[in-house]
Amino acid sequence: MPSKLALVLAAATFASAQNITVANLTTGANCACTELAATYGDLVITSNASTYTAEATDYWDIRADLLPGCIFMPTDADQVAVKILTPPQFPGSNINGGVLLALNNMTTITIAADNSTFDVSPGNRWVDVYEALTPYGLYAIGGRLKTIGVPGLELIGGFHYLINKYGYAMDNVLSYDVVLGNGTQVVVNSTSNPDLFWALKGGANNYGIVTKFTVIALPIPYISTTIQTFNESAVPAFIDATANFAANNPPDIAAGSVISITYNQTTGEIVPSLLGVQEGTESPPSRFANFSAIPSTLALNNVLTPIEWHSQLDPPNQMFRVQFASKTMKPNSTQLYQIYEAWKSALEDVSDVEGLVPTFVMNTMPASAASVAMTNGVGNTWGLDDTQSYIIFQYSTGWANASDDLRMLNWASKMLDYWHLQNQELELASEFVYMGDAGDFQDPFAGFPLENVQKMREIRDVYDPLGTFKRLNWGGFKLGN
Template sequence: MMVFSLKGGVLLGFLAVGVVQAQLDTQIPIGTFQGNNSDACHDACTALASTLGEKVHHSTSLPSSLFSGYYTLMARSTIPLCIVHPTSSEDVSKAIKIISQHTCIFAIKSGGHAMFPGGSTAPGGIVLDLQLLNGLELSEDRGTLFLGTGNRWGAVYEFLMPWNLTVVGGRVGDVGVGGFLLGGGISFISRRYGWGCDNVRNYEIVLANGTITNISYASNPDLYFALRGGGKNFGIVTRFDLETHPNLPSWWGACKLGYCIDLDTFVAAISRLPIESENDHDAMGYGIFSSIPKANIYVVGTHTIHTGAINNAPSFTKLVSDLNTKSIHSTIRTQDPYGFTQELDAHNPVGVRVTYNTATFKVDQAFMKEVAKIYMQEVESIRGLEGFLGAYTTQTLARDEIAQFQKNGGNAFGIREEDGPLTILLVSFSWGSSKDDELVVRTAQNIIDRSVIIGKEMGVHHPFIYQNYAAKSQDVFAGYSVENQERLRRIQKEVDPEGVFVRLQPGYFSL
């Protein structure tokens, strides 16, 4: 098979030129509310407005500006009964007490990047939009960044630039801080420092009973453990205190386009990458396989970044050699780190219909080829849909990265260093019409389901499901170790005995 080679493409967003950018109407009538539009929620919204005043938006209509912060069009179309914009952890405390008292469903929004309806929205319920909790402050020794949950990563990196510092944060600047860190958090610098959750020194959190407390490894090792991958199940984090790291003035890598290459060469090169870069903590790379329906072709490629700014880094030499076709476009360069984040922002347009689905596997060349075949078979039925673009990526989880998971008592995932290197497979689709939602989401699920079946047959499947890439239908916590699942449930019952964050927050992944 011959495929067009794309080196350094970044998900399907790289190709999403001309995809629908529809916005909601200027005013959204209250009559379009969905779901939990009950007397209890009306009473809760009334009580919230009485307590928090103009920080609560609840009337006969809601301006569309309240929804423009959501990444997907589906999230923007899921309408709550009221939205609260707290400006302090005290506001959050008051709000959660009222919500709990009235037993109304709710959702928490940090950056609004959840890929499915209800993830950070509550149809007919209440949304706590934390965007105004956007404080940024460095400690005196500059070793800790005090980071409000309402921030997005682009603003964080800009803030740290004058001190030549960085944190383990998102690769896309528009992504919010909260969900990224509570779900794990893969970063450009994760090979050296682990995931975002492994670099949080302290959490300021509002518990189900309204208590505001600070949680660190020293003060409460159980809850600290649970917040490192346990998601929304334990409370509302209003501030993260992140360890800072020195930032080199420039990195090397990004995007290159070229001519034809065969599938066998591609999967061989991608499968070798974790081995060839095993001892280089600054080398980050992943493979991409994508379809461009209008051109009736498939494309393959890699996205490589070297955070040590080594031009043509030895870790990538074989990869570049194997995939070194005639170049037609390149953004490969040496640039300040924030420039790479800005590039990914441009490749991930907001306001589109998007779905994600994911699974994890051991690195294996034969398996990677089977995944490509499954992808092509499944995509045939949807590639002609209005506005359709599709891709899957193979995100390497290296052994040195996994080793960092054990810092400060370990995170909640239960992945062992000897499990690696692993590949986190992400299927990502975008499309233009709501009438195709069910078909596209089901196709993405089929690709993952079939890949898992074959992966188990070949002995390369790993149970971990990365929360930040998961579809709503996936049981994220079933992929954690049994021991960690039991520990998480015990901690959840201790800090939230009434199950507020499970019972009343149904839209995101529950224990």
């Protein structure tokens, strides 16, 4: 889960008051765990503890399950603060056998007296935030699904339903409290460390550990929601409505969606579905009229509080292995339908894979969402054109067995590369890859403007000159050298 940070300390230890340098990876991990346990007691979970397995596997994707040497669960920023001295010949290991820093105990949410902002600690999930905000008639730009964690979404950019008016999650963060790789705690905002403030907006976990986010609270007590499903015969009209929605979603009405087409391996059924949200109480929400005009198998419209909506949307946890893979393109219904048809046909190539759960996802990126960053005086690292809307087409695939991992990766990557090339030839392609929809074989930073990536690396080297988060924190996407 995003409330955990795989900060690998197999060749070092961390504590707020001391540095320990060791000369062996295995003994380094043991030393780190021993020192942490001596200092923090019950906040350290060792491999023989009854709660170890539950914490080590608290991820929705089974492929993320690894075996750390111990798990440290700090309760505040002082306990997070790290000082790491690692000999260069021992650059660390993966989290197997290392120290997993789990931020689950840091769950404070504080709403400002004027209700304009709130402070949130990194152990929260977005459903916790919405639950805290709803009694005050407030909402926030955060995760669309129930169990998405706060820090992961904020640091990679953050899709929400209402981005066309309010921008991405990162554009709604006003301040960060950050622990740097040398243990220093800094406040990061538009006037304090403004270069790092910009870099954190899409820079992922390359700079430090964020122990508090200050986020804009929106006075939105109610949202109008729609859940619609369709038969396979509706796919052409469904994709046409998706492309139209992507290209024509101006910010006068805040609205957005989760749009997908799912294949059922058991029945062979294809099910297009829409989860739509619009600000306010107009029901059914008018922004989804093109979808509502398609004959459906289900059309459920409601006016709900944010927590009533988000508490329903709980993705499966630890049910299967998962691979994302995505590319970005300009809205074009003809080409998008061809990409879908190719995906559907390619399912025959993996039809024998046990536990196959494939979904074709279409995430829309309205041009106005990028405009928020262009006008807030800060910007973000993505550098998107605010005159162009996009669609991210994603292959989201689940399966049962580790023996099929490589096969499923190759299946998705081959298909993805082919259609991206076709889109390039038609001048429909964007090189942008959203981290939240990316496969582990993809490099999202390669799709950022080159000058932004260079600037991000320079900022990283200023705030983390020893490369703590480059060398020892192997999780997530890295900026490179």
